[in-house]
Amino acid sequence: MSSALLVIDMQNGFVHPEGSLPSxxxxxxxxxxxxxxxxxxxAAARAVRMPVIYTRSVFRPGMVDLPMRMEGLLPPHFELLERGSWDADIHAAxxxxxxxxVIDKNRYDAFLNTPLEQVLRTLGVSSVLVTGTVTSICVESTVRSGYMRDFDMHVASDCVAGALGQHEASLSIMGAAFANVLPWREAMAALTASTETISA
Structure with missing residues (x-):
């Protein structure tokens, strides 16, 4: 069993204090x-040579590919996460x-209309450990989609972020039906032990 770490949308626009949404x-x-x-x-994934895959939510100038429901949440003519901008970049840390x-997407589900599944299959990945933002939106959408594609999904509960209430509810829902939800150190230990057992 091969595993990969999937880091979802840890971009300046979401997580930096000067990013578009925090502003x-x-x-x-x-x-x-x-x-x-x-x-x-x-760092732990790199140390054991586990592939690290990133996603970025990015939009064209003018936000012409922005999901319709997101339009109602933003001020008129407000642009965020524009392709090639600092806002869309992965946080420097x-x-x-x-x-x-690095997989670019313009919908919550990182598998939808992207090469993510192809990349995972090419790497021989069957288990995916997910981190990132936002727990109840892009993280949960991607976890459900990965589960439906027969990937063994795991969510690092201490590596995801979202709105209070929604965050906790999403972790509970994912843990009940779609993924193993646990702190990243426990998840990494389990995935690494599984890989070593199969290799032996």
Missing amino acids: LGMGMPDIDRVIAENAAVI LTPEVGEA
Whole structure:
């Protein structure tokens, strides 16, 4: 069994205090701790040669590919996460290394209309450990979609962030039906032990 770490949308626009959504008062609680935990799990994955894959929510100038429901949440003519902008970049504390895949998407589900599944299949991945933002939106959408594609999904409960109430409810829902939800150190230990057992 091969595993990969999937880091969802840890972009300036979502998690940096000067990013577009925090500047609108839509920042997430405890985000500094979540960034630090993501940095730690990424380092741990690299240390055991587990592939690290990133996703970015990015939109064309003019937001012509923005999901319809998101339009109602933003001020008129407000642009965020524009392709190629600082806002759309991965947070500097979590910068991808050369050779690590970065999957751009314009919908919550990171599998929808992207090469994510192809990348995972090419790497021989069957188990996916998910971190990132937002827990109840892009994280949960991607976890459900991965589960329906027969990937063994895991969610690092200490590496995801979202609105209070929604965050906790989403972790509960994912844990009940779609994924193993546990702290990243426990998840990494289990996935690494599983890989070693099969290799032996």
